[in-house]
Amino acid sequence: MSSFMGQMAEYPTISIDRFDRENLKARAYFLSHCHKDHMKGLRAPTLKRRLECSLKVYLYCSPVTKELLLTSPKYKFWEKRIISIEIETPTQISLVDEASGEKEEVVVTLLPAGHCPGSVMFLFQGNNGTVLYTGDFRLAKGEASRMELLHSGGRVKDIQSVYLDTTFCDPKFYQIPSREECLNGIVELVRSWITRSPYHVVWLNCKAAYGFMWTDWTCLETCRTFFIISQQTVALRSMPVAIRRTGESSYRACFSFHSSYSEIKDFLSYICPVNVYPNVIPIGTTVDKVVEILKPLCRSSQSTEPKYKPLGKLKRARKTHLDSEEEEDLFDDPLPLPLRHKAPYQLTLHPEVFVMTATQNQPEQERPSTGYLRAESMQTFPWANFIDCEESNSESEEELQTPASSKEDLGAVTRHQQKADVEVPQWEVFFKRNDEITDDGLEHPPSSTEAGGSQSPKLFSDSDGESTHISSQNSSQSTHISEQGSQGWDSQSDTVLLTSQERKSGDITSLNKSSYRPRIKESIPATQMEQNTLCPKDTYSDLKHRDQDVKIVPSVGEPL
DNA sequence: GCGATCAGGT
């Protein structure tokens, strides 16, 4: 829970992620992402009144955040007062005091934060120095080094202060399975199930409201948070897959939308600011403890170090305080580094994946195996190798198969897929079923005859029943930017069934491609064009880095 | 009726 009060020391007329109290006087508002704890006061009558009086006050955020925010009618009054800024596009903003006319210019750059859809960090540059507000972020080791706009002249920018997401800034969260590890684990688990037959489907039971306002698989994004408990962290460090079986038919994925302790340290030591301010004080720790951890990574604690160091040296220096094993490769490239995001940004996976057999026209006795999904099995599954997949399943997961499918030979999976056209299960029935039993919490499976022929009643059983699901390690509540709550959304949008149709249209590994790929100086969307005026790069005289294009937004009252 | 806050839940 963010304890950031909204204002930064260097630019106190700006308010970020807080919209109450002192922030009601801000000259400009910034929203890093659409999570409620970063939106305090955003729809309060006091702020609404202020907007009506102060016509020059705007809210700046990413295009995705704007869309998400305006999805809720409760925030519609912001519609004409939100200016979306493209990712990685330095944009000049005028901070005007409406009473005195006093004006201050800042350049803000949005950098992907990897926390949830639309989430960004804000990099401010102006007369009071360069400051970085991370919001909530999950960045893998080395990702800061790949952010071009954090660099200038081949080295990291001179950053005065970092306002840092310290949610897991505690050694007990030293390592958390990476996005990629988690994703790979889930993808393999899903693959191992759905490739069995067209009737083996995966039910993604999504409680998150806005993970699914997109329409295809490449946007499997939710804002649910996964995290892991410390004891399991240790165990998982040796595991290639961040998934473990938690019940007869349930799996849990260890994942976090916040950077781990080591990732935080990696990030901060790379940025090496003069000051660092924790945005979050985790329960059980104190500001002092967090600062004690972070301060040594700041410039002020490294008096012997020159203010600027070539990155190559920085990289080597990092190893003195980071006992990391695998960062060699990440930092060997000379700067400015090309953007080569190995790990996708903003790719988040669904918390709960119900794996089940659509047993229409099939006998029902699928039997999920018990115990852990073996890490070794996962490892031996090449991405697009169904044969290996089946071999790995042959023992422990043999019981998963229906009698019908268990009789099939190893090549049957492919044939199944080819036959899917004529044997596709009636997915509508599942959804309908789901709707009907929603209030019962899936406790009461429909009769097999209702669902059509030999439809397995266990299809709708609870997670400990015959179906299988993957859920978070510590199930967390989903994010609803809509004030309507999840009920405000079609219940079908809360669940997604992965079927053979999807398998045909695109390999499941396309999940891996759903990355947000930041582009520098990308073309401006029409909406952006309407709002922002592109101006020559040298118009902002205070800008320290004239080699970068800067967009200027009309923040002083021009009708948008 | 509304918002703020808290407790308890996932």
Added chain:
DNA sequence: CACACCTGATCGC
């Protein structure tokens, strides 16, 4: 333990 919500109860305006 930790997130980011949810619902429901209570209180004050």
